[in-house]
Amino acid sequence: MSIVDDLKGQISKNRIIFDKPELKDQLLGEDVTAELQALVHHLSILEKLRISSIIRAEGHHGVGRAFDIGNEEIAKTLLPKVATDPEVMQWKIDEIIFDASKSDSGYDRNKWNYDIGVKHKFDEATLNAHSDHIHFAVKAPAKPKKERALVRALRPQGHASPAVAAASPANAGGLMLLDFRTYPDNHVMPADFTLAGVGFESIGGVGRLMVNDTANDRGLQFDASGLRVVLRRPVNGLLLYAGGFAGAITVTALDSSGAVIHQQVVKPANVLLRILLNAPNMRTLEFTGGGGEGMLVEMVTPD
Numbered sequence: 001m002s003i004v005d006d007l008k009g010q011i012s013k014n015r016i017i018f019d020k021p022e023l024k025d026q027l028l029g030e031d032v033t034a035e036l037q038a039l040v041h042h043l044s045i046l047e048k049l050r051i052s053s054i055i056r057a058e059g060h061h062g063v064g065r066a067f068d069i070g071n072e073e074i075a076k077t078l079l080p081k082v083a084t085d086p087e088v089m090q091w092k093i094d095e096i097i098f099d100a101s102k103s104d105s106g107y108d109r110n111k112w113n114y115d116i117g118v119k120h121k122f123d124e125a126t127l128n129a130h131s132d133h134i135h136f137a138v139k140a141p142a143k144p145k146k147e148r149a150l151v152r153a154l155r156p157q158g159h160a161s162p163a164v165a166a167a168s169p170a171n172a173g174g175l176m177l178l179d180f181r182t183y184p185d186n187h188v189m190p191a192d193f194t195l196a197g198v199g200f201e202s203i204g205g206v207g208r209l210m211v212n213d214t215a216n217d218r219g220l221q222f223d224a225s226g227l228r229v230v231l232r233r234p235v236n237g238l239l240l241y242a243g244g245f246a247g248a249i250t251v252t253a254l255d256s257s258g259a260v261i262h263q264q265v266v267k268p269a270n271v272l273l274r275i276l277l278n279a280p281n282m283r284t285l286e287f288t289g290g291g292g293e294g295m296l297v298e299m300v301t302p303d
């Protein structure tokens, strides 16, 4: 039995019901991740679920990784079983957001909440927006359902020369590779650092830069505020391996005067992609969007 068959079984037993018919199609379709389907199935064994939202424009909902449970009265029995570190790890949960004071006025409002797979205290506005439904999001897919073949087809290009990929930063044949896989997972980088003369900084100095494992790979993760990369000198072309995991990222290239000379949206989201940028005299790159989960894995530039 596939997970979709398992879900259909739960739907036929009314363990999962929907506020709108299209939500059923979304849950069983290709626009949600396998991890989301597995979590919904698991939760539906614990409690009867009424799904109130899956795909919509914002954040993790926009990339098929989040769903909302409309019968929030189950929180008091459901969440103590699910909002634990072992369960969060097992079911690849990224976010749980619910105002627990709605279950019991004596509870800490963040009692069951998680973000990026760790216990988290959301701010008041977020809690206020999560008093009538329980929001769940799962981690970025290990194997994106739709784009898996695309990743494989694209991957060999960046590793064409073993000499280039051998070390980091390495140079061979007039190219330089910067590869964030050489850092350990969860390694927090300074908000402003230099690698082989290339400057990396969080735009505005406010966001967090951190090496993180995503989608079976490892890269520099940047917050929604964005990442700025200042090259050693102007170049006319460079190769990136990057992606956004809570929305698409945009790459903007600027010349030495700060004028925008090229801009490109990296689509689809939820997958790492090779991007070849060609524009005269690119000196600075700005990576924006990605909903707080933009990733830069590799960059190959002229040496």
Ligand SMILES: [Zn+2]
Pocket (backbone or CB within 6 Å): 061, 066, 067, 068, 134, 135, 136
């Ligand atoms: Zn939600």
